Amino acid sequence: MTILLQTKGLSKRFGGLTALNNIDLALESCVILGLIGPNGAGKTTLFNCLTGVYPIDGGDIIFGNRSIRGLKSHVTTSLGIARTFQNIRLFGNMTALENILVGQHCRMKAGVWGAIAMNRSTLKEEKKAFGKADELLNFVGLNDQGDTLAKNLPYGDQRRLEIARALAVKPRLLLLDEPTAGMNPRETAELTGFIEQIRTELELSILLIEHDMRVVMGISDRVTVLDYGVKIAEGSPEEVRKNPKVIEAYLGRLGTMMGKRAVTA
Amino acid sequence: MSYLLNPQVIIDQIINGLTIGGIYALIALGYTLVYGILFMINFAHGEIFMFGSFGGFAALTYFVNSGFSDTHPGLSIVAAFLAAMVVSAILGALLERIAYRPLRNAPRLAPLISAIGASIFLQNVMMLIIKARMQVYPDIIQEEFLEFGWFSISYFQLFIISGSVLLMVGLYLFIQKTKTGKAMRAVAEDRDAASLMGIDVNRIILITFVIGSALAAAAGVMVGIYYTQIDHMMGFIPGIKAFTAAVLGGIGNVPGAMLGGYFLGLAEAFGVLFMPAEYKDVIAFGLLVLVLIFRPSGILGEVVSERA
Numbered sequence: 001m002t003i004l005l006q007t008k009g010l011s012k013r014f015g016g017l018t019a020l021n022n023i024d025l026a027l028e029s030c031v032i033l034g035l036i037g038p039n040g041a042g043k044t045t046l047f048n049c050l051t052g053v054y055p056i057d058g059g060d061i062i063f064g065n066r067s068i069r070g071l072k073s074h075v076t077t078s079l080g081i082a083r084t085f086q087n088i089r090l091f092g093n094m095t096a097l098e099n100i101l102v103g104q105h106c107r108m109k110a111g112v113w114g115a116i117a118m119n120r121s122t123l124k125e126e127k128k129a130f131g132k133a134d135e136l137l138n139f140v141g142l143n144d145q146g147d148t149l150a151k152n153l154p155y156g157d158q159r160r161l162e163i164a165r166a167l168a169v170k171p172r173l174l175l176l177d178e179p180t181a182g183m184n185p186r187e188t189a190e191l192t193g194f195i196e197q198i199r200t201e202l203e204l205s206i207l208l209i210e211h212d213m214r215v216v217m218g219i220s221d222r223v224t225v226l227d228y229g230v231k232i233a234e235g236s237p238e239e240v241r242k243n244p245k246v247i248e249a250y251l252g253r254l255g256t257m258m259g260k261r262a263v264t265a
Numbered sequence: 266m267s268y269l270l271n272p273q274v275i276i277d278q279i280i281n282g283l284t285i286g287g288i289y290a291l292i293a294l295g296y297t298l299v300y301g302i303l304f305m306i307n308f309a310h311g312e313i314f315m316f317g318s319f320g321g322f323a324a325l326t327y328f329v330n331s332g333f334s335d336t337h338p339g340l341s342i343v344a345a346f347l348a349a350m351v352v353s354a355i356l357g358a359l360l361e362r363i364a365y366r367p368l369r370n371a372p373r374l375a376p377l378i379s380a381i382g383a384s385i386f387l388q389n390v391m392m393l394i395i396k397a398r399m400q401v402y403p404d405i406i407q408e409e410f411l412e413f414g415w416f417s418i419s420y421f422q423l424f425i426i427s428g429s430v431l432l433m434v435g436l437y438l439f440i441q442k443t444k445t446g447k448a449m450r451a452v453a454e455d456r457d458a459a460s461l462m463g464i465d466v467n468r469i470i471l472i473t474f475v476i477g478s479a480l481a482a483a484a485g486v487m488v489g490i491y492y493t494q495i496d497h498m499m500g501f502i503p504g505i506k507a508f509t510a511a512v513l514g515g516i517g518n519v520p521g522a523m524l525g526g527y528f529l530g531l532a533e534a535f536g537v538l539f540m541p542a543e544y545k546d547v548i549a550f551g552l553l554v555l556v557l558i559f560r561p562s563g564i565l566g567e568v569v570s571e572r573a
Contacts, residue, residue: 051461098450166462169462
């Protein structure tokens with residue numbers, strides 16, 4: 001399998017605080033990598049570094065076969081990295097359909113002049129974009145919600161719409177930041193199945209931050225554990241679950257001493 | 266005050282109000298577009314309007330001197346508008362690039378002061394170019410009236426009213442329907458999320474300045490044609506009044522700026538029926554004070570959200 005994303009000694013500091021210290025990651029194509037760790041471990045910071053929101057202080061990020069260190073967010077996005085957010089960040093005053101159309105922005109060619117001239121290629125492209133947006137709405141099961149303002153959608157649908165918007169970018173790598181946060185068990189199960197489906201049908205790699213261990217252990221091919229900005233474990237879900245360092249990070253030393261099984265599936 | 270009941274006076278004032286209101290609205294859109302995206306008031310916008318007016322002035326003067334306007338009057342007016350819009354668009358883009366972008370992440374007061382500085386700078390640049398005296402706009406449209414039984418409208422007014430409506434409808438469709446328009450709305454709502462959806466935020470901000478400036482330029486040429494005299498200080502009062510209009514409608518809200526512009530224009534037109542015309546400005550700024558006290562979020566009430 002080819003490696004799609006690789007970080008080499010990635011470091012990020014905020015003043016005196018080292019949020020990420022020497023992180024080495026490798027993610028093959030068509031793989032779901034779970035990223036877990038206690039609060040403040042640096043998971044979202046890692047996402048922000050990968051997508052160019054934060055400049056990194058050390059190391060390098062290789063995507064495909066080029067370094068994306070120091071590139072701006074909209075450039076990393078057009079290279080094929082799309083993401084969702086821990087706290088939903090849809091464009092609330094735009095309709096569901098429009099949100100997806102915005103996601104397609106960097107895949108469309110027409111510019112301001114095309115919009116003013118309204119020439120045939122622009123109109124054709126617009127039409128295609130609308131078709132694609134409809135397709136994506138169907139794919140995430142929001143067929144009849146296209147004209148609803150994003151802020152008026154139920155919470156679970158907003159999460160799905162955010163994923164659809166990210167998919168509109170036509171990513172090769174999808175970063176999901178706690179996609180099931182705030183969902184009830186039924187919604188969570190549905191979404192888990194949906195993430196699997198995205199991977200198999202669209203053949204892309206997924207980097208998944210998730211606190212729900214059933215989700216992470218259930219769908220990840222491999223799991224990486226961060227704690228205080230350091231990678232403390234990596235491996236199959238089974239290996240990670242049994243790793244004493246991971247149990248300690250989640251429950252403290254006491255947990256290990258008492259032999260409790262910290263991360264239960 | 267029996268003349269207040271005269272329908273002819275009422276209709277005349279409505280026409281006057283819509284004419285000047287359309288001009289205010291076009292300028293106000295520039296304030297509101299920029300505020301919607303950057304949460305900053307571009308106080309140099311009045312000077313962009315002034316430069317546009319002079320751009321149109323230069324073009325029209327050239328057409329008149331070369332005799333082109335005698336053979337093609339319509340074409341020269343369109344060309345003058347385009348020239349004005351190009352001048353202002355370039356100026357707006359430069360202003361954003363030089364005076365505002367370096368301060369994008371500075372405290373909110375910094376770009377405001379930079380804007381005021383740019384405003385004074387631009388006034389003085391124009392004064393150096395044209396000297397401190399009035400310039401007379403070449404008249405191309407004949408000052409003639411269309412009679413409709415009990416009221417009449419001048420060609421100027423008809424031209425300004427329809428021109429401003431046309432531009433505003435165009436802008437509205439652009440923002441609602443086109444890819445770039447959607448990107449503008451996305452950036453206005455959440456700049457970072459928009460960037461992560463592959464939108465080049467700097468480019469969109471630049472386009473916003475260019476569009477706002479081009480609209481102000483159109484208003485500048487209209488003012489030149491309507492009032493026939495322009496000078497380097499002409500941007501100040503219309504700039505502040507258009508800002509008032511934008512606040513009236515709800516700053517950051519595009520239909521609000523249009524509504525605010527017409528509202529202010531009509532208020533001034535009817536205000537002069539009750540008091541001497543010199544008090545016209547009092548009406549505008551009195552309204553601004555009242556709105557700020559009683560409805561700070563404006564007529565269309567965009568919820569003012571303080572973002573970190």
